[in-house]
Structures are given as structure tokens and as C-alpha cells.
Amino acid sequence: MHTEPFALTMAAAWGARCRGQGLKVSLKNLTSRAKYAARMKLFEFLGVDPHFVIQEHEEAGRFVPIRNIRTPADIRSVIADVSVLLHLDHDQEALAAVQYCVSELLRNVLEHSQSPDGGFVCAHYYSKSGLKRVSIAIADCGQGIAAHLAATYPDVRGDDEQALALAMLPGITGARPGLYGTSENAGAGLFITRCIAKGSGGYFFLMSGRAAYRLRRSRTAKILVDPMEENHDLWRVRSNWQGTVVAMEIPIDNIADFQEYFKSISDQIPRPDRKHRKIQFT
Amino acid sequence: MTTRIKIVSGTPGFAEDKDAARAIRVKKLLPALSEGKPVILDFRQVRYATQSYIHALVGEVIKRYGEPVLDLISFKNCSPQLQSVISLVVDYSLSGFPQQPSVSNGSTTATEPKQRNSRK
Numbered sequence: 001m002h003t004e005p006f007a008l009t010m011a012a013a014w015g016a017r018c019r020g021q022g023l024k025v026s027l028k029n030l031t032s033r034a035k036y037a038a039r040m041k042l043f044e045f046l047g048v049d050p051h052f053v054i055q056e057h058e059e060a061g062r063f064v065p066i067r068n069i070r071t072p073a074d075i076r077s078v079i080a081d082v083s084v085l086l087h088l089d090h091d092q093e094a095l096a097a098v099q100y101c102v103s104e105l106l107r108n109v110l111e112h113s114q115s116p117d118g119g120f121v122c123a124h125y126y127s128k129s130g131l132k133r134v135s136i137a138i139a140d141c142g143q144g145i146a147a148h149l150a151a152t153y154p155d156v157r158g159d160d161e162q163a164l165a166l167a168m169l170p171g172i173t174g175a176r177p178g179l180y181g182t183s184e185n186a187g188a189g190l191f192i193t194r195c196i197a198k199g200s201g202g203y204f205f206l207m208s209g210r211a212a213y214r215l216r217r218s219r220t221a222k223i224l225v226d227p228m229e230e231n232h233d234l235w236r237v238r239s240n241w242q243g244t245v246v247a248m249e250i251p252i253d254n255i256a257d258f259q260e261y262f263k264s265i266s267d268q269i270p271r272p273d274r275k276h277r278k279i280q281f282t
Numbered sequence: 283m284t285t286r287i288k289i290v291s292g293t294p295g296f297a298e299d300k301d302a303a304r305a306i307r308v309k310k311l312l313p314a315l316s317e318g319k320p321v322i323l324d325f326r327q328v329r330y331a332t333q334s335y336i337h338a339l340v341g342e343v344i345k346r347y348g349e350p351v352l353d354l355i356s357f358k359n360c361s362p363q364l365q366s367v368i369s370l371v372v373d374y375s376l377s378g379f380p381q382q383p384s385v386s387n388g389s390t391t392a393t394e395p396k397q398r399n400s401r402k
Contacts, residue, residue, distance in 0.1 A: 072299060072300075072301060075298070076292045076293055076298075076299070079293045079296065079298065080293055083293070092329075096296065096329075096330045096363065099293070099296055099298075099330070100298075100330065100332055103296075103298040103332050103334075104298075104332055104333075104334060107298075107300065107332075107334060169379075170374075170379040171374070171378065171379035183304075183307075183338070183341065183342040184300060184304060184337075184338055185334075185337075186333065186334070186337045186341060186371075186374065188333055188334075188337075188374070188379070189333075189334060192333055258330065258363045258366075259362050259363045259365065259366030259367075260366075261366075262333070262366035262367050262369070262370045263366050263369070263370075265370055266366070266369050266370045266373050278349075278352050278353070279352055279357065279365075279368065279369060279372055280352065280353075280355065280356045280357060281357050281358075281360050281365055281368075282322075282356050282357070282358050282359075
């Protein structure tokens with residue numbers, strides 16, 4: 001039975017949070033159909049013995065099992081594994097796009113989530129049937145987006161839908177108000193990763209509290225600044241997710257030159273005199 | 283006298299460690315520029331970098347000193363991919379991001395990167 005990475009990371013994050021609170025996780029009706037979840041190491045984070053044997057095939061070329069991220073060194077380790085395990089060495093631009101998104105999204109967790117358990121990440125490279133794509137997911141049980149942004153944007157306190165919409169705009173950071181961010185944060189991470197997903201024809205999913213947003217797969221690479229103007233779904237979910245989940249898909253056959261994503265975003269930056277900056281590239 | 287700073291990456295060819303970028307900015311870049319000395323940032327060992335890394339490296343410098351500081355900074359051995367990220371950070375550090383729409387009802391702007399396999 002296949003399970004998408006976002007569900008695996010959510011289960012791992014939730015299980016770790018429960019165990020951190022002294023609770024014990026138990027599973028019912030678990031069958032060998034859950035071997036994929038076992039291979040992705042989900043049950044290790046739940047503290048559950050699945051009572052069936054899995055044959056551990058070589059991971060390379062298929063997936064990055066669930067990892068718990070607590071430090072910048074953990075991020076570097078995952079990024080290195082993305083290169084080794086997904087076998088994208090033949091396609092440097094696609095590899096860079098995946099590494100880029102994993103890095104930016106995990107940095108968000110470490111810097112903003114205040115999650116006592118860190119974040120959980122996994123990835124799967126679907127290379128055999130249909131569209132070749134890499135699916136990435138990152139989940140945490142931290143303070144959530146609304147609580148993070150409310151420190152500087154009080155209007156979003158308690159309003160998860162507004163918080164999601166705001167978080168995906170460029171130049172928004174909970175560090176302090178302003179269009180230009182801080183010395184360490186520009187507030188562009190979610191915007192650029194959304195652009196990469198959209199530009200490659202993949203989906204982008206963001207969930208926090210009682211709201212979930214999905215940018216649908218698209219046949220056009222046109223990027224809109226306002227995520228609510230995109231072709232999307234917005235759900236008000238019944239059960240609160242205390243924390244944040246980000247999942248995205250990168251169809252690797254559609255990754256153009258990596259720099260095109262940044263050029264296209266730069267094209268939107270207002271230049272009163274319409275001339276390019278005198279940057280010295282030597 | 284020119285200050286030469288070699289940029290290295292934790293992952294081969296991929297610079298994403300913001301803490302390392304911040305350390306370079308605080309310990310080397312800002313002190314040199316505050317004295318009006320030219321600086322060479324040598325990216326020979328880096329092919330890709332995240333926007334967060336470049337922002338932590340030069341974002342504050344550009345905001346503090348404005349566009350004239352670009353005459354003092356030389357970005358050496360940059361791949362086209364790095365040049366595009368640096369250009370983005372320079373642009374928004376000087377001009378901000380596009381006018382942001384209100385969350386619920388705003389105007390939009392559009393742009394379009396190239397895809398390898400155009401599916402239009």
C-alpha cells in the first residue's frame with residue numbers, strides 16, 4: 001500500500017509529539033500492506049513494532065526515508081542524502097531544485113516553528129510510471145503559521161486561512177514587519193518554493209491549524225504573486241493540526257534552467273528607473 | 283587593499299548554510315565595506331545557493347549602504363544560476379518585492395519561467 005510522503009511525515013510528527021508527552025502509540029489491524037510505511041521508517045518514530053519483516057532494498061534511486069531534523073547539521077545531512085538516494089546526478093538542475101526546496105522548507109521549521117521535536121521530512125522519486133516526479137513533505141507539531149505571523153501581523157491571529165495566504169506572499173516574515181525582511185530572513189522561502197512547484201507543473205500543499213491550501217498542478221508555468229489568484233483548493237479542516245505541513249511535487253522533466261525561476265521573480269521587482277543594477281560579475 | 287572572501291559550501295556545490303553566510307557577513311564583509319575597501323566574493327566552489335543564503339550574506343549590506351556599495355563588491359566565478367539568485371536578492375533589497383495584494387482581495391502580477399517541456 002503506497003502512502004504519500006505528506007501523510008507519512010504527519011504521522012511521524014504526531015507520533016513523536018505524543019511520545020514526547022509520555023503517551024504510547026498503538027496500532028490496530030496493521031498488516032504487511034504497511035511495508036512501505038515500515039520501509040520509510042514510520043514505525044520507528046511511532047515507537048511501534050509492526051511485527052512483520054521487511055526486506056530492506058537499496059534505498060538509492062527511490063526515496064529518502066523519514067528523517068527527524070533538529071539542527072542545521074541535520075539539514076546538510078538530508079541534502080546530501082537527496083543527492084545520493086534519489087539518483088538525480090544525471091540532472092543537476094532537477095537535483096538543485098529538490099535540494100533547494102528541502103533546504104528552504106527545513107530552515108523554516110528550525111527558525112520559525114518552535115517545534116519541541118523539530119521537523120520530519122521524507123521524499124520519494126517516482127521514476128517508473130507516468131510523469132517522473134519527486135514528492136517532498138515536511139511536517140512539524142510546532143506553533144503553526146498563524147501564531148508565528150501574529151507577532152508581527154496581529155490580524156491573522158486565530159485565522160488560519162488568512163495566515164496561510166499571507167505566509168505564501170513574498171516579503172512576509174514573522175521576524176518583524178516590513179517588506180524587506182530582516183538581516184537573516186527575507187520572507188521569500190515559501191513564495192519561491194511555491195514558484196518552483198508551479199513552474200515545474202507540480203502541486204504545492206500547505207496546512208496549518210484548521211486550514212489547508214493546495215496549488216493545483218497546472219499546464220501553464222505562469223506564476224501569480226497572490227496564491228489565492230492561482231488555481232487552488234482551500235479547505236477548512238475539521239481537526240486542528242497543531243503545527244505546519246508543507247508538501248510539494250517537482251516533475252523533474254519540466255525543470256528548466258534553474259536560474260529561470262529567479263529571473264522570472266526578479267522581473268516582477270519594481271525598478272523605478274527600469275535599468276538593471278550594476279552588479280559586478282567577474 | 284581588496285579583501286578576498288572564498289565562499290565554500292557544506293554540501294558540494296550547494297551553499298545553503300545561513301549561519302555560515304551570516305558569519306562571513308559580520309566578520310569579513312561588513313568590516314571591510316565599513317572602511318570603504320573593495321571586496322571580492324569568490325564563488326568558485328559553489329554552483330547553486332539558496333536565496334536565504336545570499337540574503338544572509340549580502341542582503342543587509344545592500345540595504346545599509348544602498349546601490350553604491352555594488353561598486354565595491356565583486357561577485358567572482360558565479361555560475362548563471364548563482365547570478366540569478368544574487369540579482370534577485372539585490373533587486374528586492376533595493377526595491378522591495380512586488381506590491382503585495384491584500385490577503386483576500388488584491389491585484390496580481392504574473393510572470394512565467396521556461397519549462398524544459400512546454401506543455402501549453
